[in-house]
Amino acid sequence: MLESAAVASAAVTKGNIKSANPEPSVWRTSTTALDPGPLPVRALWPVDKLFIAYATITGLLLAFAARRDPSVLLALLVHIAAIGLIFVLARSASGIPLFVRYWYIMVFVPLCYKEIPYLVVKLGLRSADPILAHWDRIIGGTNLVFWLGSIQNRVLTEFLQIIYSLFIPGMVALSVLYWFRQSRTEFRRAGFLIAAMFLISYLGYLVLPARGPHFIDYSLPALQGLSTFHFLQGAIDSLEGVQYDCFPSGHVAVVLVGCYVARRISPAIFWVFCTFTGLIALSTIYLHYHYVIDVLAGIVLAMLLLLVFNSVYKMLDPVEKN
DSSP states (O other): OOHHHHHHHHHHHHHHHHHHSSSOHHIIIIIIIIIISSSOOOOHHHHHHHHHHHHHHHHHHHHTTTTTTTTHHHHHHHHHHHHHHHHHHHTOOOOOOOHHHHTTTTHHHHHHHHHHHHHHHHHHHHOOOOHHHHHHHHHHHHHHHHHTTOOOOHHHHHHHHHHHHHHHHHHHHHHHHHHHSSSHHHHHHHHHHHHHHHHHHHHHHHHHHHOOOSSOOOOOOOOOSSSSSSHHHHHHHHHHOSSOSSSOOOHHHHHHHHHHHHHHHOHHHHHHHHHHHHHHHHHHHHTTTHHHHOOOHHHHHHHHHHHHHHHHHHHHHHEEEE
């Protein structure tokens, strides 16, 4: 009798505990339960240090350019303000500021990209298009962009222009999937990797600033698509403006890194993204946006980053270091 009462009491107690501590929801599991160790909310994350390093490098370039043009000092002050904002966000422990901290790279990366032509002009850098075209001839014995231009097909042109236009939407979609399907620790790692690939590409644009065959008069055959080709091409040209974003191919480098990130979501998404990556690589050359050497450089750069990524991230992350 006493044993039965004891068993019943234990069952009630267990039931009360269970009702007071419900199973974590999918959202909670995806945000906190999968994270190993405490969240370093009041320490600089690796992606913060990455942007501080990039803003410092480009800030020093602006300081150098200011010797010839003092108006550049205003842009330098913007860099200092951006670094200060990162330190302010690093103190965010919850709520909207913490959410902004996870996603501010969506704003910083485009701003860094739009600054490239300003830096090229203020530093007085010369176009590297002749150099890149020469390297293409060395690789293929002829100008490979010309060779691809001779096998045009309207349907293929239309299709590849649509694919090329999906580069940014594709990377944003991958980030959103990662937000909902992976832990916040993994989201921070993926964000650092993708941002690093973008920013390293931007530094490459300053080393060899080039506009690409699409904007240089090589007497290439005019591309002809179907219904949306000219609209999409014109929209991209308008959004980018006069840009020097040829070498290395940031499109190829970033989507390759995206494949590495996508493999952690699901095999299906991984293979979809691999197909997307191959089509992006083809479209950049076929549509005359890049030289072949740009694509090869983008592949090599992505592979090198992936080789050193874990070691660099561990060195920069305050949790993994401990």
